[in-house]
Amino acid sequence: MTLPTSSMISVEDARERILAVFSRLEIERKPLLDALGQVLAEDIVAPFDIPPLDNTAMDGYAVRAADTTGATEASPKELRVIADLAAGYVLDTPVGPGAAVRIMTGAPMPPGADAVVPFEETDETLRDVNEAATKSESVRVFKGAERGANIRFRAEDVKAQQRVIEAGRVIRASEVGVLASVGLTEIAVYRRPVVAILSTGDEITEPGQPLEPGRIYDANAHSVAAMVRKFGGIPKLLGIAKDTVEDLTRKIHEGLDADMLVTSAGVSRGDFDVVKDVLAREGAINFWTVRMRPGKPLAFGVFNGPGGRKVPHLGLPGNPVSSMVSFELFGRPAIFTMLGRSDWERPMLRAIAREDVVNPDTRRFYARCIVSAGADGRYYADLTGPQGSGILTSMSAANAFAVIPEDRAVARAGEEVEVMMIDWEHAP
Ligand code: AMP
Numbered sequence: 465m466t467l468p469t470s471s472m473i474s475v476e477d478a479r480e481r482i483l484a485v486f487s488r489l490e491i492e493r494k495p496l497l498d499a500l501g502q503v504l505a506e507d508i509v510a511p512f513d514i515p516p517l518d519n520t521a522m523d524g525y526a527v528r529a530a531d532t533t534g535a536t537e538a539s540p541k542e543l544r545v546i547a548d549l550a551a552g553y554v555l556d557t558p559v560g561p562g563a564a565v566r567i568m569t570g571a572p573m574p575p576g577a578d579a580v581v582p583f584e585e586t587d588e589t590l591r592d593v594n595e596a597a598t599k600s601e602s603v604r605v606f607k608g609a610e611r612g613a614n615i616r617f618r619a620e621d622v623k624a625q626q627r628v629i630e631a632g633r634v635i636r637a638s639e640v641g642v643l644a645s646v647g648l649t650e651i652a653v654y655r656r657p658v659v660a661i662l663s664t665g666d667e668i669t670e671p672g673q674p675l676e677p678g679r680i681y682d683a684n685a686h687s688v689a690a691m692v693r694k695f696g697g698i699p700k701l702l703g704i705a706k707d708t709v710e711d712l713t714r715k716i717h718e719g720l721d722a723d724m725l726v727t728s729a730g731v732s733r734g735d736f737d738v739v740k741d742v743l744a745r746e747g748a749i750n751f752w753t754v755r756m757r758p759g760k761p762l763a764f765g766v767f768n769g770p771g772g773r774k775v776p777h778l779g780l781p782g783n784p785v786s787s788m789v790s791f792e793l794f795g796r797p798a799i800f801t802m803l804g805r806s807d808w809e810r811p812m813l814r815a816i817a818r819e820d821v822v823n824p825d826t827r828r829f830y831a832r833c834i835v836s837a838g839a840d841g842r843y844y845a846d847l848t849g850p851q852g853s854g855i856l857t858s859m860s861a862a863n864a865f866a867v868i869p870e871d872r873a874v875a876r877a878g879e880e881v882e883v884m885m886i887d888w889e890h891a892p
């Protein structure tokens with residue numbers, strides 16, 4: 465997969481080469497909640513029916529439907545109340561003709577009853593709240609009930625031995641709920657990848673430390689770590705390596721127990737050779753120029769870890785926006801692949817540019833923008849200001865990239881552009 469440094473490759477080509485070295489990780493057992501965002505590695509079969517018994521969907525009276533036929537407000541049917549039944553308790557006494565059981569949502573239907581009349585269709589609601597309802601020995605029903613009315617039937621959700629969730633599904637809140645409802649506390653999922661993150665550069669300073677003249681704080685390690693966590697991985701921060709062979713080599717070795725190593729800076733053409741030298745010496749590495757903006761330079765290779773372990777390495781460009789955009793396009797699919805997920809493609813929409821979006825050259829331009837729905841129901845894209853690859857606030861304000869193709873010089877205001885939604889949760 466070695467390419468001459470001079471050739472430009474497409475985003476898709478780079479991604480394909482990168483994903484070729486990743487596969488999903490081993491299976492582990494995890495408590496339900498910790499597995500959020502991970503992929504189920506086993507089929508889940510329900511051991512019993514859900515619901516386990518016929519039960520009431522309403523607070524009301526369990527009755528024999530035939531006893532209520534023809535009931536109206538003007539001529540109600542009066543029934544004997546023989547018991548009061550809360551959810552969680554089973555009543556064995558049969559409901560005979562003319563009888564009713566006052567019953568709470570979720571309580572199993574008593575034998576003999578075949579419908580539930582909600583409180584609203586009885587004189588229950590007319591009673592004084594202070595009058596103990598349980599003491600009332602009769603109830604007047606104002607409306608006839610059909611057989612089966614307001615009953616949730618046994619197994620109407622899930623039948624015993626039915627597969628409720630199949631292997632390969634991503635665990636979301638609703639899966640956690642379904643798994644808990646069949647009584648599980650733990651499940652088998654594909655392990656989360658550990659991603660080691662290293663910033664490089666003599667000018668980079670750890671936030672919290674005093675800032676010497678000419679230095680800048682490390683943004684990349686932290687933005688990338690946040691993305692790793694957001695995408696489902698476990699970030700391992702290695703700190704900052706100076707542009708020296710010794711420091712860089714030592715720090716890289718600290719990351720070789722991870723599933724992937726991400727470095728930032730030192731990979732562009734004009735860069736001081738130390739980073740490239742060390743990367744090349746420690747493993748097989750390719751330096752690519754990817755036909756994209758921001759984030760043209762990209763390094764990708766495989767390090768030789770301890771015991772012959774191969775550790776994929778993604779070398780991001782140093783500019784903070786380039787670093788984030790590159791990690792979005794290449795790091796996210798890698799993490800998803802290790803998690804066993806193939807759904808890394810972001811949703812693409814068509815939106816109307818509200819201003820001209822100028823593509824400065826023949827690379828694919830990922831312009832940071834805010835996509836919002838207009839009053840006409842269509843989507844609109846507003847750029848988040850200056851688009852320099854060092855202007856990280858342009859990224860912070862964005863919820864999408866307007867993707868201007870390689871062969872399109874400009875998208876004029878009012879024209880449609882394709883937008884890649886990177887954050888549905890923060891739509892303005
Ligand atoms: P380089 O890729 O080393 O040429 O770096 C490109 C630009 O990104 C330079 O202005 C660097 O100072 C800046 N840069 C590199 N690493 C970081 C980092 N970790 N955080 C913020 N800016 C960075």
Ligand code: MG
Nearest residue numbers: 665729730782
């Ligand atoms: Mg540098």
